[in-house]
Every structure is written in C-alpha cells, then in structure tokens.
Amino acid sequence: MASANQNKALTNTRFSDLEPRLAEPVLEALTNSGFEFCTPVQAATIPLLCSYKDVTVDAATGSGKTLAFVLPVVEIIRRSSSNPKPHKVMGIIISPTRELSSQIFHVAQPFISTLANVRPMLLVGGLEVKADIKKIEEEGANLLIGTPGRLYDIMERLDILDFRDLEILILDEADRLLGMGFEKQLNSIISRLPKLRRTGLFSATQTEAVEELSKAGLRNPVRVEVRAEAKQLSGSASGNSTSSKTPSGLHIEYLECEADKKSSQLVHLITKNKSKKIIV
C-alpha cells in the first residue's frame, strides 16, 4: 500500500485487501495473470456482491467490469457448494453478444478452475443447439455463460438442469441486452430462477428499460457509479456520487466545420493525431 499507484486507471486497493477476503487460489490466479490493484469498479463492486448485496453498476467499457463480476461469482459458488451435482446450476452470466460471452468465459477460466468440481459452459448462438444439449446432458453444467437467445432456448428445451439453488445472476451490458430486443428472453430466464439469489446488473447507460429490469430483477440494489477520475473513486461505492460513463483516459472533442471542408478537415485531423488512437 505504501507506494501510491501511479496508474490513474487503477485504485490503491489491492485485490488482497478486499473484504470479505478473496480465497487464496483466486488471489494466486490474479497474481499469475498480473493483476494486483483493483480498478475503481472492481474495488467498489466485488465487496458488495461478495457480501450478498444486489448491485446495479454504471460502468464504461474497459473499466474492468468483467473481473468485477467474475470474481464474486467464483467466490459465491465456492462458499455455497464447491462440489455441486453435475446438473445443478449455481450461476448465470448473460451478455449481449457471442464475442462478449466468449471473452467473459475466457477471462473467467483461470478463476473457475480454482473450483475443481465446477463445470462452466459457454452457451452462444452459431453452433447447433443440439450439440450444447448433448454436452449438458452428458457432462453437466454448473455455471452458464452466454447470450440470452441460446440460454432461453436451452431452458425451453431441456429440463435436466436444476436452477433451484442458483446463487447469482449477472446481466452484463444490460442496456445493450434490452436495446437488442432480448427483453422477452431475459424475463423468461429470470422468472425461472429462485428469488433468493444475488443479481448484478452492469450497464454503460441507465435507460428507462434498464431501470425497469432492475426493479423487476433486483432486490434493494446498491448503486455503483464510476467517476472519470480513478483517484477520486478509490473505495467509493456509490450513493449520490456524480457519474461519468467516460473512462478517465478517453478525451472527447468535437469540431465544427463547413460541409464542403469535411473531407479536408478529416484528413488534417487524422494526420495531426497519427500517433494517437482515435475514433472519428
């Protein structure tokens, strides 16, 4: 703790400082992956979810939210039952796209593997649903990570999975989930899960639809809002804090120009900033 963290995207809170304390194998896996200090969203969210609170988290892309929910999911499953029956589903992580779900599955792998008998399953569209069904029937699945369409499909077709002891549901990029028209599937999935569970809802924007989903699916959630400056955020878990959806390293500018000068201005802008990463 003595050496102040120079990277503004990180807080001075180490993963090993978090309370309740993360399990030793998880701390080891974090060290092996080169993660020592928490990002603001991780410092605020992990202790809340690990203390069995529901959370709604306003977090920008790149804020480190994946670990902010993956670590609590692993911790909560560890505490509940590190040796569940093959078809007992303990946790579900839903995200809007195949790519995101695969990314989450990949990021979660080293931490899930600290739970020797917990089997994760990636459920996304693109491949034959029958193949997923066969795999679940034969091998079981304790943690489902996937897109709403495929998860809904699996729940409709397969009654071998047991959701009665489900501990935690994560809705990642809830604004996109709803914007892409997955409301029906989400509501159907949620209606099959036990009410006494933990739920984390992550969203870059708080739309009315997200508010409604939060009201329907969460119980007295604590709101976590991430400010632009990581320094001010350290350890702050919401309340009435002002929020920003813009990561602290991202600068947003606009340029007014005449219609016929657009192309030349664009070339000038790109040439001027060629050493930087920019999106126009």
Ligand SMILES: Nc1ncnc2c1ncn2[C@@H]1O[C@H](COP(=O)(O)OP(=O)(O)OP(=O)(O)O)[C@@H](O)[C@H]1O
């Ligand atoms: N505590 C940390 N220390 C250092 N790097 C981290 C930490 N947490 C996350 N990262 C890295 O930051 C990057 C962004 O993290 P992550 O993908 O979790 O963000 P995200 O908010 O989920 O973004 P996206 O919306 O793009 O999925 C990743 O490369 C990840 O490895």
